[in-house]
Amino acid sequence: xxxxxxxxxxxxxxxxxxxxxxxxxxxxxxxxxxxxxxxxxxxxxxxxxxxxxxxxxxxxxxxxxxxxxxxxxxxxxxxxxxxxxxxxxxxxxxxxxxxxxxxxxxxxxxxxxxxxxxxxxxxxxxxxxxxxxxxxxxxxxxxxxxxxxxxxxxxxxxxxxxxxxxxxxxxxxxxxxxxxxxxxxxxxxxxxxxxxxxxxxxxxxxxxxxxxxxxxxxxxxxxxxxxxxxxxxxxxxxxxxxxxxxxxxxxxxxxxxxxxxxxxxxxxxxxxxxxxxxxxxxxxxxxxxxxxxxxxxxxxxxxxxxxxxxxxxxxxxxxxxxxxxxxxxxxxxxxxxxxxxxxxxxxxxxxxxxxxxxxxxxxxxxxxxxxxxxxxxxxxxxxxxxxxxxxxxxxxxxxxxxxxxxxxxxxxxxxxxxxxxxxxxxxxxxxxxxxxxxxxxxxxxxxxxxxxxxxxxxxxxxxxxxxxxxxxxxxxxxxxx
Numbered sequence: 001x002x003x004x005x006x007x008x009x010x011x012x013x014x015x016x017x018x019x020x021x022x023x024x025x026x027x028x029x030x031x032x033x034x035x036x037x038x039x040x041x042x043x044x045x046x047x048x049x050x051x052x053x054x055x056x057x058x059x060x061x062x063x064x065x066x067x068x069x070x071x072x073x074x075x076x077x078x079x080x081x082x083x084x085x086x087x088x089x090x091x092x093x094x095x096x097x098x099x100x101x102x103x104x105x106x107x108x109x110x111x112x113x114x115x116x117x118x119x120x121x122x123x124x125x126x127x128x129x130x131x132x133x134x135x136x137x138x139x140x141x142x143x144x145x146x147x148x149x150x151x152x153x154x155x156x157x158x159x160x161x162x163x164x165x166x167x168x169x170x171x172x173x174x175x176x177x178x179x180x181x182x183x184x185x186x187x188x189x190x191x192x193x194x195x196x197x198x199x200x201x202x203x204x205x206x207x208x209x210x211x212x213x214x215x216x217x218x219x220x221x222x223x224x225x226x227x228x229x230x231x232x233x234x235x236x237x238x239x240x241x242x243x244x245x246x247x248x249x250x251x252x253x254x255x256x257x258x259x260x261x262x263x264x265x266x267x268x269x270x271x272x273x274x275x276x277x278x279x280x281x282x283x284x285x286x287x288x289x290x291x292x293x294x295x296x297x298x299x300x301x302x303x304x305x306x307x308x309x310x311x312x313x314x315x316x317x318x319x320x321x322x323x324x325x326x327x328x329x330x331x332x333x334x335x336x337x338x339x340x341x342x343x344x345x346x347x348x349x350x351x352x353x354x355x356x357x358x359x360x361x362x363x364x365x366x367x368x369x370x371x372x373x374x375x376x377x378x379x380x381x382x383x384x385x386x387x388x389x390x391x392x393x394x395x396x397x398x399x400x401x402x403x404x405x406x407x408x409x410x411x412x413x414x415x416x417x418x419x420x421x422x423x424x425x426x427x428x429x430x431x432x433x434x435x436x437x438x439x440x441x442x443x444x445x446x447x448x449x450x451x452x453x454x455x456x457x458x459x460x461x462x463x464x465x466x467x468x469x470x471x472x473x474x475x476x477x478x479x480x481x
Contacts, residue, residue: 024050024073028058031069031091036076040097040119044077052082052102059089066091070113073098084109092134095120103146106130114157117141127153135186138164145169147177147197158187162211168197168220173228176200176220176237187245190215191254195235196223202239202263209245212236213273217259233285234261240288243269250278252296257282264289276301280308287313291323299324299332303339312343334369341367374467378460382421385456389417392449396420399438409440424453425460 027034041048055078057063058071070091078095081102088110098120106115106127116137117125124146125138135157138148147166150159159180166177177197180188184205192214199217217235220227233239236259238247247269250257255275259282266288273295284305294302299320306316317340324333345362348355358367366373389396394409412420420437441450 020047020050021054024054024071024076025058025063027073028066028071029064031067031072033072033074033094035074038075038097040121041075041077041099044079044099044101048075049077049079052078052080052100055082055095056084056087059084059087059093061089070094072096077101081105089113092116094118125149129153132156135160140164143167143177146172146175147179147195149179150183151179151181153180153183153185155183155185158189158208159183159185160187160189161193162189163192165194166196168223168225170197170223170225173220173226180204187211191248193217197225198235198237200237201241202237204238204241206241206243206245209248210238210241210243210269211248212257212259213248213250213254214256215259219260222260233263233265234283235259236261236282237263238267239263240266241268243267245269246271246273246295247291249274250296261285271295272297276304279305283310285309285311286316286319287311288315290319292326294323299327299329299336303332303336306336307339307343312347314340314344317343338366338369341369372467374463378463378467381456381460381463382418382425385421385425385453385460386414386418388449388452388456389420390414392452393445395439395441395446395450395453396437397440399436408442409446425457426464 023034026032036048055071059066066089068091070089070093072092072094074094074096075098076095077099079101082100082104085105085107086109090112092113092115093111094114094116096116096118098117100120100122103124103126104117104122106125107129109127109130110133111131112133114134114137115132116135118137118139119141120138121142121144123144125143126149127136128149129152130150132153132155134155136155137160139160140163142165144165144167146169148161161178168175168177175197176199177195178190178199178201180199180201182203183201185207187208188201188204188206188210190199191211193216195215195217198219219235222235241264247264247267249262249272251273255278257278262279262282262284265285268290270291271293272291274297276297279297279302286306286309297305302320306320309316317336321333321336321340324330324336341358341362345355345358348358350356350359389412394411396412397409416437439450439453441447
């Protein structure tokens with residue numbers, strides 16, 4: 001009796017499965033949405049399960065021409081892998097709220113229509129070198145056995161991956177949770193996504209915007225997994241990308257962002273939406289980054305980010321100075337260039353020839369950006385010379401009549417000491433002291449005082465010339481933009 005019941009149950013299951021297959025096939029040929037449930041199934045049974053191969057066969061046209069609306073399914077459990085590699089079809093592919101017990105392979109596929117895996121659970125999605133003429137949606141989904149691989153893919157619309165969870169394979173040491181190397185997409189939406197195992201999207205081209213705000217991004221190292229390969233730069237790799245629109249790290253309405261590493265080396269974009277706190281906390285690498293505008297972060301705050309960076313590169317400072325020139329913030333521009341020169345000096349060995357030369361250069365005239373310092377040093381040297389004349393051994397005496405020798409040096413007051421210094425230090429200035437007083441050292445101590453006075457005069461001439469040349473822009477820092 002029990003065996004008969006078992007046979008009947010199996011027959012009923014096969015019948016239900018056949019009916020389910022027929023309805024799925026009809027959904028592909030009629031373009032109607034086939035919906036079993038509005039939520040993702042938790043387990044597979046005969047009422048909600050189909051083989052992944054059936055999806056491939058429908059899209060390949062085995063059961064008739066695919067409707068122009070495509071294949072749209074919701075709430076199913078799909079057993080096994082879905083192999084769509086090298087397939088070409090026109091029409092949408094919607095697998096919403098599905099529990100897919102396997103991977104989806106779309107490598108080299110060519111789709112004219114929308115591809116959607118919203119709210120589905122999938123092992124791994126591979127779309128290497130696929131071409132999607134439409135949008136590709138993986139929203140609020142979970143890819144838990146390898147994440148998403150889209151190296152070289154083209155998506156003419158948006159690649160929408162927001163609010164999803166992507167997890168790399170811990171045992172594959174060179175893998176990432178999201179791989180978009182050399183991909184070309186219209187928009188990239190990763191806001192409020194969770195990525196466990198990093199993003200490798202170097203050399204990607206984005207026609208519009210990249211949105212990362214609200215995301216939680218963890219590198220393999222942060223997950224406690226081993227990482228190999230030369231391309232490791234933290235949780236988010238966006239090096240050498242061309243982003244025509246904006247890069248959103250955080251916004252005023254969604255200011256959460258967490259990442260242990262943000263690589264933007266060589267990337268170009270229109271506007272960066274970020275804050276000082278978020279860029280500093282993720283240790284962003286900005287070498288070679290170019291942008292037209294900063295939003296939510298001031299030029300001064302961006303300078304603080306550069307100063308806090310562990311690695312030093314001069315280009316980010318030059319880029320920020322150029323941006324300051326564009327917006328007319330010349331004060332921050334000057335501070336940026338000075339900070340760059342100080343950082344360059346700091347990287348040099350203190351007692352090396354170049355290190356000492358740069359430190360002297362910076363102290364004297366602020367690396368050419370503070371020409372007024374030459375005047376300050378000129379005043380200091382003038383004051384020192386005045387002190388030497390006032391308190392040193394007297395070396396100046398009244399000018400004698402023609403043919404007579406000068407008398408002994410006389411003690412001078414502050415006024416006469418300063419006037420003598422000015423007359424001797426500034427050739428273009430004349431206070432009449434040269435016609436009245438003459439230097440007349442007679443012993444070793446007086447000659448030492450005279451030597452100190454002449455040395456200070458040479459310094460004064462040097463600072464006067466440097467100030468004149470700097471203010472007239474005959475001499476200027478070669479880094480000045």
